[in-house]
């Protein structure tokens with residue numbers, strides 16, 4: 001049933017031309033000779049992985065990265081040909097499909113390498129792997145001080161080929177902690193030389209995420225893994241006060257006014273009665289709530305834009321509805337456009353703005369825009 005034209009008017013607009021712009025802008029800032037792995041995990045940070053991957057592929061990106069095997073399968077089924085790294089590694093019994101679909105596994109346990117080796121041996125082929133090293137993030141990866149044992153274990157695995165060595169930064173977004181980032185780089189370089197000493201010849205040496213690649217040029221090596229900045233989300237993950245590539249937002253979120261009501265002085269609005277009308281007020285009801293990813297923490301904090309002016313959220317954001325004050329926007333009426341993220345006339349609200357209001361980062365805002373909100377693709381695909 002085609003109901004898309006009959007839907008509740010709450011939608012996210014995904015501007016693929018801006019995505020392609022950000023890729024070009026980031027590449028020329030970082031250096032065109034450095035390969036770029038576009039991180040499209042988590043449905044491209046909520047923007048829609050297949051549409052984004054397709055456009056990044058036609059924009060010439062060398063690699064894509066996803067978090068899970070399932071995300072990689074989705075892209076292959078959509079016809080994406082570009083090499084895909086699965087950052088979350090392989091789980092038992094996935095090995096054959098990794099090989100069938102040419103998904104490249106990240107390896108951070110010896111048993112993963114052994115299972116992949118076995119699957120490749122059965123086909124008398126070699127499987128390329130990217131080995132993740134934990135140099136201080138304290139999360140995914142082999143500990144740098146255990147690499148001797150890892151290399152011993154790998155020595156018996158003739159059907160794996162270490163194509164990449166990678167690590168991930170904990171505080172590249174914070175220039176006051178640059179010393180820690182430098183320490184991670186030094187630790188990683190030592191591990192790279194240990195691999196080389198044992199006869200491995202990794203083609204890719206990669207460390208940098210968006211803040212690493214932009215703010216710490218010495219981390220660029222020959223491949224950078226870019227997520228946030230491709231989606232125009234630089235505002236809160238890039239350090240302030242440095243030179244950065246020009247970026248444009250890729251996601252905007254809109255809805256329309258469902259109802260307008262006059263409230264009298266002293267009446268309260270919404271669950272918990274957290275807002276009391278201070279004088280006679282005009283309140284607009286808008287069909288977006290926390291199930292759509294418009295977070296409850298934004299209650300009584302955020303603004304939306306209506307007719308180019310800010311309308312403050314009043315009362316609690318509920319699951320499906322939000323109420324905003326349009327007392328000062330007398331021309332507002334039922335059906336009028338409401339900009340939740342995006343620009344209207346001279347004003348704009350970014351994912352970074354919403355993030356700042358509730359002490360999170362823009363990635364969590366865009367990732368959080370749920371499947372109930374259709375993605376409307378703008379630009380060539």
Ligand SMILES: *Cc1c(COP(=O)(O)O)cnc(C)c1O
Nearest residue numbers: 039168209210211225226227228
């Ligand atoms: C998510 C992720 C990235 C991308 O980080 P951004 O800050 O979005 O550029 C890079 N590398 C790894 C391992 C990741 O998990």
